[in-house]
Amino acid sequence: MSRSLTVVLCDLDETLIDESPNVRAGYRAAAHYAADCFPSIDTDQFIDLAPVAVREIWWQPDWLGPITERYGLSAWDGLSEEFRGPHRELDQLRDWLPDYRLAAWRNVFSRLDITAPRHVLDETARAFSWGRHKGRVRLARGVAQMLPALGDRAIGVVTNGPADGQEEKIHRAGLGRLLKAVVASTAAGAGKPDPALVAMCLEAMGNRRMDEVVIVGDSLERDIQLAQNAGVPAVWITPSPPPAANLPPTVVAVASATNVAHAIARLEQR
Numbered sequence: 374m375s376r377s378l379t380v381v382l383c384d385l386d387e388t389l390i391d392e393s394p395n396v397r398a399g400y401r402a403a404a405h406y407a408a409d410c411f412p413s414i415d416t417d418q419f420i421d422l423a424p425v426a427v428r429e430i431w432w433q434p435d436w437l438g439p440i441t442e443r444y445g446l447s448a449w450d451g452l453s454e455e456f457r458g459p460h461r462e463l464d465q466l467r468d469w470l471p472d473y474r475l476a477a478w479r480n481v482f483s484r485l486d487i488t489a490p491r492h493v494l495d496e497t498a499r500a501f502s503w504g505r506h507k508g509r510v511r512l513a514r515g516v517a518q519m520l521p522a523l524g525d526r527a528i529g530v531v532t533n534g535p536a537d538g539q540e541e542k543i544h545r546a547g548l549g550r551l552l553k554a555v556v557a558s559t560a561a562g563a564g565k566p567d568p569a570l571v572a573m574c575l576e577a578m579g580n581r582r583m584d585e586v587v588i589v590g591d592s593l594e595r596d597i598q599l600a601q602n603a604g605v606p607a608v609w610i611t612p613s614p615p616p617a618a619n620l621p622p623t624v625v626a627v628a629s630a631t632n633v634a635h636a637i638a639r640l641e642q643r
């Protein structure tokens with residue numbers, strides 16, 4: 374039996390783009406500003422400990438854990454994104470963001486035995502945001518080869534994360550005009566692996582059919598589970614693909630995005 378998988382729904386982070394250089398650039402900009410204020414600061418040490426100190430604050434409120442899990446959020450997104458969207462469930466998070474940023478950067482400085490004044494904390498927060506948002510977002514490895522190889526298949530993005538930040542990354546990676554629709558968890562009111570996101574994306578792509586869909590992503594728990602929950606095939610991008618015998622027949626694992634189009638062709642023959 375063969376079929377046509379003409380709708381490719383891709384994960385964003387670490388599938389289509391590599392956002393880690395931009396996040397590192399944010400921490401680097403914050404470190405350089407901090408070292409200008411306090412010359413005793415070693416910027417490499419600051420960059421190493423900042424993500425840990427920031428995460429410590431993010432995980433403090435007990436109400437935030439379930440939201441983080443449900444929408445697939447991250448502590449560094451909280452440092453620079455606004456989590457815009459219609460869902461009231463996120464209001465508490467939006468209200469907390471200014472306090473979070475202050476406490477997070479205060480925690481970074483206090484790990485260096487420095488008590489930073491309020492204006493330094495505010496400026497460090499701004500430096501992170503500026504450093505993270507400037508410059509181009511890099512495509513993930515193999516994506517420049519994958520996109521033309523997909524031919525005239527329609528491509529959509531289903532991503533966990535803040536809609537404002539995810540849309541901006543897509544724009545800065547130069548992907549916007551290639552995508553027929555983008556569904557981000559904070560705008561959708563649900564996160565992967567909830568199959569409702571697939572239905573929303575298909576509707577946004579002009580009511581495409583579920584039996585045309587293949588999902589492409591790097592996360593077993595989020596992307597491949599999403600495909601299983603929606604009952605559609607998937608291509609799993611993972612550095613060490615397991616033997617095919619260890620995977621469901623509807624999943625093909627590849628080491629790089631370069632091989633995605635070939636993997637879809639194999640799924641079409643199954």
Ligand SMILES: [Mg+2]
Pocket residue numbers: 384385386387388590591592
């Ligand atoms: Mg990912």
